[in-house]
Amino acid sequence: MAVQASGGPGGRVVLGVDSSTQSTKVLAVDAGTGEVLARGQASHTVSTGTARETDPEVWWQALLSALDQIGAYAGRAEAIAVGGQQHGLVVLDDAGRPVRPALLWNDTRSAPQAAALVEKHGAAWWAERFGSVPGASFTVAKWAWLRENEPAAAARAAAVRLPHDFLTERLSGAAVTDRGDVSGTGWWASDREEYDAALLAEVGLDPALLPAVLGPGQQAGEVRGGLPVRAGALVGAGTGDNAAAALGLGLTPGRAALSLGTSGTVYSVSRRRPADPTGIVAGFAAADGGWLPLACTLNCTLAVDKVASLLGRDREQVEPGGSVAFLPFLDGERTPNLPYASGLLTGLRHETTAGQVLQGAYDGAVYALLAALDQVLAVDGEEAEEALLLIGGGARGAAWLETVRRLSGRAVQVPRAAELVALGAAVQAAVLLTGESAAAIAARWGTADGPVHPPLPRDDAALARLSTALPLAAATRPAGSPPH
Numbered sequence: 128m129a130v131q132a133s134g135g136p137g138g139r140v141v142l143g144v145d146s147s148t149q150s151t152k153v154l155a156v157d158a159g160t161g162e163v164l165a166r167g168q169a170s171h172t173v174s175t176g177t178a179r180e181t182d183p184e185v186w187w188q189a190l191l192s193a194l195d196q197i198g199a200y201a202g203r204a205e206a207i208a209v210g211g212q213q214h215g216l217v218v219l220d221d222a223g224r225p226v227r228p229a230l231l232w233n234d235t236r237s238a239p240q241a242a243a244l245v246e247k248h249g250a251a252w253w254a255e256r257f258g259s260v261p262g263a264s265f266t267v268a269k270w271a272w273l274r275e276n277e278p279a280a281a282a283r284a285a286a287v288r289l290p291h292d293f294l295t296e297r298l299s300g301a302a303v304t305d306r307g308d309v310s311g312t313g314w315w316a317s318d319r320e321e322y323d324a325a326l327l328a329e330v331g332l333d334p335a336l337l338p339a340v341l342g343p344g345q346q347a348g349e350v351r352g353g354l355p356v357r358a359g360a361l362v363g364a365g366t367g368d369n370a371a372a373a374l375g376l377g378l379t380p381g382r383a384a385l386s387l388g389t390s391g392t393v394y395s396v397s398r399r400r401p402a403d404p405t406g407i408v409a410g411f412a413a414a415d416g417g418w419l420p421l422a423c424t425l426n427c428t429l430a431v432d433k434v435a436s437l438l439g440r441d442r443e444q445v446e447p448g449g450s451v452a453f454l455p456f457l458d459g460e461r462t463p464n465l466p467y468a469s470g471l472l473t474g475l476r477h478e479t480t481a482g483q484v485l486q487g488a489y490d491g492a493v494y495a496l497l498a499a500l501d502q503v504l505a506v507d508g509e510e511a512e513e514a515l516l517l518i519g520g521g522a523r524g525a526a527w528l529e530t531v532r533r534l535s536g537r538a539v540q541v542p543r544a545a546e547l548v549a550l551g552a553a554v555q556a557a558v559l560l561t562g563e564s565a566a567a568i569a570a571r572w573g574t575a576d577g578p579v580h581p582p583l584p585r586d587d588a589a590l591a592r593l594s595t596a597l598p599l600a601a602a603t604r605p606a607g608s609p610p611h
């Protein structure tokens with residue numbers, strides 16, 4: 128199909144949505160040039176304490192508010208797609224209303240259920256069949272937690288959705304998901320690319336409650352009436368936020384992205400299906416038909432910002448040197464799989480400064496991601512490109528950039544485009560309009576363009592301190608919690 132898109136006023140407009148942990152962002156994008164024409168953003172509330180929950184209605188209201196902020200572009204847009212935080216368990220009643228708040232990817236209460244599922248079948252079975260060894264983040268563990276702890280809520284389930292599915296359905300009425308996001312549930316067999324009926328029976332989930340899985344480039348439906356987006360505009364399949372960013376970056380095998388947001392993630396795309404029995408690399412599917420090997424941490428920007436505020440410092444007030452090792456596992460941790468751990472600071476001396484402690488928190492937050500980088504790239508096996516792509520809110524910060532350069536020893540490229548998840552969703556929407564491949568659109572938009580910062584000598588002493596401290600962090604679980 129010919130590309131009809133054209134830039135400038137009067138050009139065709141698509142909308143990309145990023146419904147992530149902390150907020151919803153909407154970009155109105157010129158489908159021809161990729162120029163961002165307008166931007167809206169609205170915050171979410173996430174529960175604190177041991178639970179991490181958000182009412183899906185909060186995401187919907189945030190989406191409506193962000194759409195409101197882009198003014199006339201909402202009504203002009205011809206297509207829209209939604210990228211959303213992965214794994215969250217959304218349970219709806221027969222009127223499409225949430226039965227309870229969604230259990231989010233960073234809620235570790237489901238760790239015992241995840242451990243029981245892995246114990247029952249073995250890590251190798253999970254990796255081979257599902258591509259991933261499920262931890263507390265995976266939807267299957269959350270569903271098992273709900274059945275055990277709130278059976279009445281589970282019994283009321285008329286539909287089970289992921290966060291992006293919920294919003295896609297509110298926009299279009301279509302009960303659909305996509306292969307990228309469904310690959311993070313733990314009930315989609317990546318070896319056969321279908322729901323695993325035997326596992327669903329085992330966890331007591333009726334497959335009729337699940338959405339249809341759309342393939343790359345497929346359309347979910349059209350925008351229904353009565354919304355700020357024009358009725359009849361095309362609605363893309365949407366996908367998980369990391370898969371959306373991979374589309375937005377036009378990621379190719381051998382190229383890795385490091386995302387610094389509520390979660391820290393490191394990922395690449397692969398032509399080979401991942402199946403890592405250690406559980407470090409999750410074997411997600413990519414939204415374009417390939418695979419998305421990925422490692423994810425629970426403690427990233429929020430943990431470092433918390434340490435800065437405890438120290439009474441601005442997040443950029445770091446100082447070099449010193450002897451601390453800081454593993455900021457304030458929420459427990461997922462990579463490595465230490466759901467009951469807490470933060471650990473070692474190596475304090477009289478001469479240690481507050482700025483060095485803060486730098487230690489940055490180092491600890493980046494350490495596990497960089498440790499997983501080679502395993503992520505090894506899945507495809509393509510020779511790795513030197514420069515890491517740095518994205519997410521943290522990529523705007525100098526201290527994050529310098530930490531990644533110093534601990535990776537690699538060149539780091541920071542795309543000028545700030546919202547890669549929303550841009551990736553916009554790419555998905557543009558695919559529906561132009562019939563091009565997502566890769567062709569991302570290349571035309573130049574989404575990954577940005578300055579390349581040359582490598583620094585790797586700080587092996589800091590990495591060695593962190594590696595020595597890690598077994599101690601594993602022992603920081605509260606009395607009475609199960610062994611890791």
Ligand SMILES: Nc1ncnc2c1ncn2[C@@H]1O[C@H](COP(=O)(O)OP(=O)(O)O)[C@@H](O)[C@H]1O
Pocket residue numbers: 147148149150387388389390428429432442519520521522523524525527
């Ligand atoms: N200029 C900045 N410098 C450093 N960090 C920043 C900056 N702006 C935002 N952040 C960090 O980005 C985080 C939000 O990142 P984002 O990728 O939007 O999160 P999420 O997608 O998980 O909602 C915040 O927690 C904040 O710490």
Ligand SMILES: O=C(CO)[C@@H](O)[C@H](O)COP(=O)(O)O
Pocket residue numbers: 147148149211212213214232264311367368369388389390391392409423
């Ligand atoms: O769980 C994962 C990846 O497996 C997280 O990356 C979530 O998808 C949340 O993303 P952000 O809100 O941090 O962007």
